[in-house]
Amino acid sequence: MTDYKMHLLICGGTGCKASESDEIKNRLTQLIHDLGLEDEVQVVLTGCFGFCEKGPIIKVLPDNTFYVQVTPNDVVEIVEEHIVKGRPVKRLLYTDPTSDEQISDSKGMDFYKKQIRIALKNCGFINPENIDEYIARDGYQALGKCLSEHTPEEVIKEIKDSGLRGRGGGGFPTGLKWEITKNVENEQKYVVCNADEGDPGAFMDRSILEGDPHSVLEAMAICGYCIGADKGLIYIRAEYPLAIQRLKIAIKQAEDYGLIGDDILGSGFNFRLELRYGAGAFVCGEETALIHSMEGLRGEPTFKPPFPSVSGYMGKPTNVNNVETFANIPVIINKGAEWFSKIGTEKSKGTKVFALAGKINNVGLIEVPMGTTLREVIYDIGGGIKDGKAFKAVQTGGPSGGCLTKDYLDLPIDYDNLLASGSMMGSGGMIVMDEDDCMVSIAKFYLDFTLEESCGKCTPCRVGNKRLYELLDKITRGKGEEQDVEKLKELSGVIKDTALCGLGQTSPNPVLSTITNFEHEYKAHVIDGKCPAGQCKSLLRYDIIEDLCTGCTLCFRNCPVGAISGERRQPHYIDQTLCIKCGVCYEKCKFNAITLT
C-alpha cells in the first residue's frame, strides 16, 4: 500500500481539457517530482466535475479544497503554498456569488445542491435484485408506517400537502388524484403504474425500474391502501426486458417477505401485483389507451370524462400514476410533506429527473430541484455543448413539447414556466441541439415519430399529421413555397383544437415552436433555397473554386458517383446533376478549394 498524504484531482472533462488541464497536470507532476514528493502527493485526472464555467478545477484531498479557474501559471503557487506549507491559495478559491464569501471546502458550495436525488435515491447504490439492501435503506418503512400508524385519509393529506404533481408530464396533483379515486364507491379498485415510457431520448423510468424496483412496488401498495385497492398492475413495454426481469424478481422477493400479498405486516391489508406488457405503442402511455391495451382491446384512447379514477380498468375506479411519481412517494412519507415541499418552486414541488441527451458533453440521467434553470442543467451539470459548438435549442417534453432557445436559458424549469414558453415538462427527456441542427428537420423528425405512433382513431391526427409531415418534407427537399409556412401554422392550429387525445393535440407542438423561434430558418428554406445549418442535402451545393484548385485529383478519385471531372494539374469541376452532396470532396480537399453553399 502506498500511503499518500494528499491527492490532487484535476478535472479532465472536455471543457477543462480545452482550457489546458492537461498542461496543468503535467506541470504539477513535474514539480512534485522535482521536490521529491511523489510518494506523498498523487496527481489524478478525473472526469467532469460539472462546474465547467469555472474550469479548470483542482480538488485537493483530504481537505476538500476546491480551486477554480486554475491556469498552468498557478501551479507553482499551489505546490509551494498548499502542498509544502499547507496554506490554501485564497485567490483561487471559489467565491459564492450570493454571499461573496470564499468557500474552501467544496461541501459548502451551492453547486453541490444543484442535484438532489429523491426519485433516484437508490439508483446506483443498491443491488436492485436484493431486497435486503433496499430494506437497509429504509425500504418498506413508509408502507409499514402507513399501514400501522395512519389512516388512508392522513396519508392522502400528506401527499396533498407535499405538492407532488404527476411526473408523467401532465402535472396533475397526485394527492388529489388519489383522493378522487378513493371517494368513488366500488368494492373493486385498481392501482396502475404507467411504465410505458416512449419519448425519443427518454430513459428515466427505465433507470428507476432497473435500479430501484422496490420503491415503485412500495409506493403502489401505499396507493392501494389509500384508495382501497387490493390489486396493482404495472404496464411496462416489452422492450424493457431487464426492467421486467428485475420487477419480477422484486415482486417475488416482496411476496416472500410478506410485504406484498395478504395481511401485509399484520394490518389486514391485502395487495397483489401483476405485470402487463405493452407492445411498444407510444399512444399507450396515454392513460385511457393504456387501460384499453391492458383489457386486451386496441390501444386507442377514449374521450375523458369519465376519467380512469371513476371508470378505468374493467370499468372499475383506477388510479394511474407514472413510475417517477411513485418513486417519490416513500420518501415523502418517510421525510414528511414539509421537507418535500421546501424543495422546488411555489407551484412545482420536489425534483424532476431528466434524461439529458443530444449534443451535450455529459449525456446522463440527472435529478434537479424544480426551478433549476436550463443554463445550470446544460452548462453546469451537462458540461456544455459538444465540441465547443454554439447552443441552439433544447427540446423538452419529447414529441409533445417544444424547443426552448437561448432566450430561455435562465428560465426556472417548472410545469407552468415550460407551458408558458410554448413547451412542456413532459416525462423528462431533454434533447440538446447545437448550431449544426436544422430546426425544420428536427420538426420533421418528431412528426415522423408521431405519424408512426398515431393510433389513427381520429381524423385530425391520422390525416392532419400526415399532411404536416408532407409539407415539412417538401420544405427540406427544397421544394417549399412561401405559403407553406402559413399552411403549417393553420393546419397545426386545427389539429391542436380537434384531435381526440393528448398525442394528437400536442403533435403539432414541435412544428409551432420551431416556427415561432426559428421562422428565419423556414424562410431560408422556402425563399432563399438554403439550409442555414447545412443539413438538408437537397439544398446544399458543392463548388470548386478554380483559383484554389491545384488539380491534385484527390476529390476526383474519392467521389463515389463520378461527379467530378478535370485534367491533372487543371482546375476540376463538379457536375451538379450527378452530385449526391455526400461531402467527401469537401473533406478530402487539402486546399480549401471546395465551397459549400
Next chain:
Amino acid sequence: MAKIKSLADLRKMKEEAQSKIKLRENSANPEQVVQIKIGMATCGIASGAKETMKFFVEELEQEAIDAVVTQTGCMGYCYAEPTIEVTLPGKEPVVYGHVKKEKAREIIDSYIKRGELVDGIIPVSFKTIDD
C-alpha cells in the same frame, strides 16, 4: 424465507441488514473486503458492463483479493459507461468511468492493491436525501 409479520419486525430486519452492510463498509480492519459495485442497467450492459463485472470477479479471485463484486442500477453517467464504484476498507467510495478491461486492470493493480488513485474518477456532484 420467513415472512415479516409487523412493522416492528421490519424495523429489526432493517437494522440487521444495515449492520451487515456497515460491517462491510466501515471496518477499520485493513484485511476487510474490497467492495465493487458495477452499474448494470440496460445502458451499462450495452457498453460492456457484463464483461467488466466478469473480469473483476475472475481477476480478483485469481489474485486472491477478498472482494465483493455486486451489481447496481444506473448511476446516471451515461457518457462514461461502464461505471463502477470501488470502496476500499475504511475509505470513501470512488466512482470510475469508462471501465473496460484495460481500465479494470489498472484499477486492480494501482487502486485496489496499492491505494493509488487512477485517472478517470467521476466526482460526485449531487446531494442525497440524507445530506
